Amino acid sequence: MDRFAIIVDAYHIPFGDSRGFASAFRARGVEPVAVMSTPEPMEAFLPRWFPDDFAAVHYHDGDLDALAATVKGYDPVCIVPGLEPGVELAADLVDRLLPGTGNLPGSAPAHRDKGLMVEALEAHGVPHLRTICSGDARVIAAWLRRHGLENCPLVIKPPKSSGAEDVKLIEAGQDWRPFFDRLIGSRNHYGLVNDRVIIQEFARGPEYIVDLYSVDGRHGLVDVCRYEKYTKDGEIGIYDVADFLPPGHPDVPPLAEYTMQAAHALGIRNGCTHAEVILSPDGPRLVELATRPSGSCMMLSGSLATGDNQVERTVRHHLDGEFTPGYALLQQVRTVWLGAAHEGILRNVESFDVVRDLPTFRGMLIPENGKFVPCTTGMSTSLGWVIQAAPSWAAIETDYRLIKELEGRLVFEQAAVMTGDPS
Numbered sequence: 001m002d003r004f005a006i007i008v009d010a011y012h013i014p015f016g017d018s019r020g021f022a023s024a025f026r027a028r029g030v031e032p033v034a035v036m037s038t039p040e041p042m043e044a045f046l047p048r049w050f051p052d053d054f055a056a057v058h059y060h061d062g063d064l065d066a067l068a069a070t071v072k073g074y075d076p077v078c079i080v081p082g083l084e085p086g087v088e089l090a091a092d093l094v095d096r097l098l099p100g101t102g103n104l105p106g107s108a109p110a111h112r113d114k115g116l117m118v119e120a121l122e123a124h125g126v127p128h129l130r131t132i133c134s135g136d137a138r139v140i141a142a143w144l145r146r147h148g149l150e151n152c153p154l155v156i157k158p159p160k161s162s163g164a165e166d167v168k169l170i171e172a173g174q175d176w177r178p179f180f181d182r183l184i185g186s187r188n189h190y191g192l193v194n195d196r197v198i199i200q201e202f203a204r205g206p207e208y209i210v211d212l213y214s215v216d217g218r219h220g221l222v223d224v225c226r227y228e229k230y231t232k233d234g235e236i237g238i239y240d241v242a243d244f245l246p247p248g249h250p251d252v253p254p255l256a257e258y259t260m261q262a263a264h265a266l267g268i269r270n271g272c273t274h275a276e277v278i279l280s281p282d283g284p285r286l287v288e289l290a291t292r293p294s295g296s297c298m299m300l301s302g303s304l305a306t307g308d309n310q311v312e313r314t315v316r317h318h319l320d321g322e323f324t325p326g327y328a329l330l331q332q333v334r335t336v337w338l339g340a341a342h343e344g345i346l347r348n349v350e351s352f353d354v355v356r357d358l359p360t361f362r363g364m365l366i367p368e369n370g371k372f373v374p375c376t377t378g379m380s381t382s383l384g385w386v387i388q389a390a391p392s393w394a395a396i397e398t399d400y401r402l403i404k405e406l407e408g409r410l411v412f413e414q415a416a417v418m419t420g421d422p423s
Helices: 020-026 043-048 064-072 084-097 108-112 114-123 137-146 177-183 252-265 298-306 310-320 349-357 393-408
Strands: 003-008 030-036 056-059 078-081 131-134 154-157 168-170 197-201 207-215 218-232 235-244 271-280 283-290 332-338 344-346 361-365 384-390
Touching (some): 003 020, 003 084, 030 064, 030 084, 056 064, 078 271, 078 310, 108 114, 108 283, 114 131, 114 252, 154 177, 177 197, 218 298, 218 310, 252 271, 271 310, 298 310, 298 332, 298 384, 349 361, 384 393
Parallel strands (some): 030 056, 168 235
Antiparallel strands (some): 131 197, 154 168, 207 218, 207 271, 218 235, 235 332, 332 384, 361 384
């Protein structure tokens, strides 16, 4: 008899034989079924939507009872979110159909809303960045005065987005109101209206990815990476690289302990946690977390670095009852994200062909010539990525410099000067 796993918002990046949850469950004899949180695929994620990878696809039209009845018919072994907007729907379905196998009932809104996230940390005494979430500029202004942050650097961002979308740095003394006015009422790339805005004190210090996988309240460390990001025209947090750290690195234990405290405060008991944490002079501070696997190509990078990833741990948890407490670093691995300096038609992508012959090359995704690409302002507008791996960092750094040099030579033809067929 067939067994089924339900993946909510089952968007993924295919690469070789890896097709995310779909291939991981199918390899164990479990058929993946996609449940989409929207009545049709989200336009922004169409390049990551492969319905043929699933035994069936169901769309949520707003009738949760009907959707739950459909999902119940599969007698699923598990229900897990694949992408950020599916987190709350997945939690609702788990609580109805597989109670006790998910996170603390009612906790899912705080896994999506960064304002509620900070409130949960505060309620449990977990150190956090001073943050306000409001749709009223007067309330924000009063809060900034009360906390002595009026002339301090700040970060402004939507409460329910991801991938550094619309994350802005407000320099000390700079007026935050134009950024607030621009965000309020706009839509994020999930199609949600930004009816409130997050304003947060700016934390100085290196930033890290901390990925967990939890089983029955035990939090296992999957990997830790140090981020390098850059700021462009006020857009903060544009991804450059992520380097996997060995578990014995001195930064790893405090980051892991802090992230596990934050996960517990947010009611996370089972499944993936993808957290971004700054190691400030006062200690670790959560930027945000999500209860789904780390995005982009990080499952592929993780497999190279540690021989494991959150998708594989999900499968072992639900099919074998396995809990894995930690990880080992097998080799040095770097994820390099590529950016477009401005929007336009990509014209000379063949210049990147040499990257495939580099000794540290392990994988690459980059658009074809003739494709219109947006200016890179965050993860959702990243041009592509390259995965590097080697026994030592010296080889990775040498090849990385060439990759970035090639990135700087990419040509993006402006539509205004084009003639004839743009392809």
